[in-house]
Amino acid sequence: MSNEIAPQSSNDTDVTDSLDEQAIALATAKAELKAEYKELAIQGLWKNNPGLVQLLGLCPLLAVTSTVTNALGLGLATLLVLVCSNVTVSAIRHWVPKEIRIPIFVLIIAAFVTCVQLLMNAFTYGIYQSLGIFLPLIVTNCAIIGRAEAYASKNPIKQSAFDGLMMGLGFAIILLLLGAIREILGQGTLFDGANLLFGEWASVLRIEVMQLDSQFLLAILPPGAFIAMGILIALKNAIDNHISAKKVVDTEKVIERVRVNFDS
Amino acid sequence: MTDKIDSEQGQSASDKSTQTVDLDNNDNTSAEGSNSSNSKADKSALTVAISKNTKILALFAIACTLAVSLVSEFTKDRIKIQEQQQLLRTLHSIIDPSRYDNDIANDCIMVSAPALGSDNVKTAYIARKTGQVVAVAMTSTAPRGYNGNIDFIMAINIDGTVSGVRVLKHQETPGLGDKIEIKKNDWINSFTGKKILSDDDSRWAVSKDNGMFDQFTGATITPRAVVKGVKDTLNYFTKNKAMLLTRPNACSDIATKSIPPINKAANE
Numbered sequence: 001m002s003n004e005i006a007p008q009s010s011n012d013t014d015v016t017d018s019l020d021e022q023a024i025a026l027a028t029a030k031a032e033l034k035a036e037y038k039e040l041a042i043q044g045l046w047k048n049n050p051g052l053v054q055l056l057g058l059c060p061l062l063a064v065t066s067t068v069t070n071a072l073g074l075g076l077a078t079l080l081v082l083v084c085s086n087v088t089v090s091a092i093r094h095w096v097p098k099e100i101r102i103p104i105f106v107l108i109i110a111a112f113v114t115c116v117q118l119l120m121n122a123f124t125y126g127i128y129q130s131l132g133i134f135l136p137l138i139v140t141n142c143a144i145i146g147r148a149e150a151y152a153s154k155n156p157i158k159q160s161a162f163d164g165l166m167m168g169l170g171f172a173i174i175l176l177l178l179g180a181i182r183e184i185l186g187q188g189t190l191f192d193g194a195n196l197l198f199g200e201w202a203s204v205l206r207i208e209v210m211q212l213d214s215q216f217l218l219a220i221l222p223p224g225a226f227i228a229m230g231i232l233i234a235l236k237n238a239i240d241n242h243i244s245a246k247k248v249v250d251t252e253k254v255i256e257r258v259r260v261n262f263d264s
Numbered sequence: 265m266t267d268k269i270d271s272e273q274g275q276s277a278s279d280k281s282t283q284t285v286d287l288d289n290n291d292n293t294s295a296e297g298s299n300s301s302n303s304k305a306d307k308s309a310l311t312v313a314i315s316k317n318t319k320i321l322a323l324f325a326i327a328c329t330l331a332v333s334l335v336s337e338f339t340k341d342r343i344k345i346q347e348q349q350q351l352l353r354t355l356h357s358i359i360d361p362s363r364y365d366n367d368i369a370n371d372c373i374m375v376s377a378p379a380l381g382s383d384n385v386k387t388a389y390i391a392r393k394t395g396q397v398v399a400v401a402m403t404s405t406a407p408r409g410y411n412g413n414i415d416f417i418m419a420i421n422i423d424g425t426v427s428g429v430r431v432l433k434h435q436e437t438p439g440l441g442d443k444i445e446i447k448k449n450d451w452i453n454s455f456t457g458k459k460i461l462s463d464d465d466s467r468w469a470v471s472k473d474n475g476m477f478d479q480f481t482g483a484t485i486t487p488r489a490v491v492k493g494v495k496d497t498l499n500y501f502t503k504n505k506a507m508l509l510t511r512p513n514a515c516s517d518i519a520t521k522s523i524p525p526i527n528k529a530a531n532e
Contacts, residue, residue: 111328
């Protein structure tokens with residue numbers, strides 16, 4: 001809205017100074033940029049969440065989330081790969097011919113995943129072992145090539161990095177939520193084995209939420225992951241429906257008030 | 265005109281554009297192949313495009329390989345240290361470090377026998393105190409787990425008693441069969457101090473089969489497999505003890521390189 005008003009005010013004063021116009025153009029560009037960042041954040045974290053809405057990367061999402069620590073490990077690894085691949089793809093987007101962009105994106109992503117895998121092997125050996133095959137499988141996470149293709153290959157580096165960050169965060173949050181639900185239901189703990197990820201000091205993070213005589217198997221096994229995921233998606237849809245219903249009511253109310261004002 | 269439309273289609277269907285573009289190229293060449301005068305120029309244009317794309321792809325492949333090999337070079341030593349530390353941690357948990365004084369991780373023999381569960385070559389680490397063998401830590405496999413092989417390492421004292429067993433790798437059901445891990449349950453410690461009396465010692469079975477080891481509620485197959493694997497390995501060792509211990513050290517070539525990490529790990 002403010003963008004539309006700004007040029008009008010300049011017309012009123014009839015100042016055709018180029019400096020002013022430049023400043024206005026800069027301001028509008030800035031505002032647009034801000035709006036775009038905001039939109040990117042909303043898209044990544046909620047509206048177009050890779051885990052809940054796009055349902056991309058379900059294989060690691062369901063297989064690894066038996067504990068919060070595993071979920072956090074995979075979430076961070078995916079986030080890192082996503083940001084790096086988005087930045088690289090965006091940086092080289094002018095030099096990549098359209099015909100061979102997919103193999104190039106796959107190459108870049110595979111290279112980053114291998115690097116992350118090597119680094120985790122070197123510095124967080126425990127979590128590397130408990131993530132097992134799902135760490136190299138990040139390569140096949142469609143969310144990453146999806147963002148490279150849909151966003152990073154068409155947009156500047158900064159926005160692409162932000163997009164990767166937000167999408168990665170959205171994915172990691174869902175991983176964490178699922179991990180927390182399954183770990184509490186299955187083992188009655190939180191952050192079990194956090195020392196594998198962060199080193200010895202993190203063993204104090206382990207929280208005994210409730211004492212279970214025997215583990216609740218369904219929560220630990222893959223079917224439990226599917227059920228928990230379904231509940232999360234249902235919850236998200238319910239919230240969306242609730243918000244849109246509220247919005248309709250709000251707009252109706254506003255219209256009524258306007259009418260009353262006109263009548264009086 | 266057709267070119268324009270084709271290219272527009274390629275752009276709109278962005279996901280499949282690689283395929284469509286390829287198809288378009290084929291169509292163009294076949295359609296204009298009839299005009300013999302144009303075909304040569306088109307073909308050369310196509311080859312130029314192909315060779316250009318190939319070069320770009322090759323460049324990216326080289327760059328990516330370079331990056332990966334750089335990281336690999338940078339992390340290689342560190343990964344080796346981590347693996348050694350992990351090995352030492354496991355060895356310490358089944359043979360008390362005060363019982364031996366040699367560099368155990370670099371004193372080993374390679375063993376391959378059907379009694380050890382699989383055809384893979386197994387490593388056996390030898391613990392010595394002032395040159396005398398006190399125990400041997402053998403890696404082995406228990407076949408017929410609930411979900412495939414169970415890899416474990418077991419330390420056997422020189423007098424034939426079990427010093428300790430740890431499961432290294434398995435795919436048993438979480439929550440049921442995975443109680444063979446020391447993290448989940450201390451069942452695996454029930455082997456410690458046990459000895460085998462004869463070849464087919466009937467006590468070496470789960471209690472369901474009238475043996476001396478407990479099974480888990482809901483999971484009998486997993487402990488049965490582990491008990492059988494441990495028994496076979498123990499039998500193999502007692503029978504071939506003399507032959508095994510005279511073999512030359514197979515890990516000594518690494519010894520000179522990795523002494524610092526082991527000292528560091530031993531201090532922890």
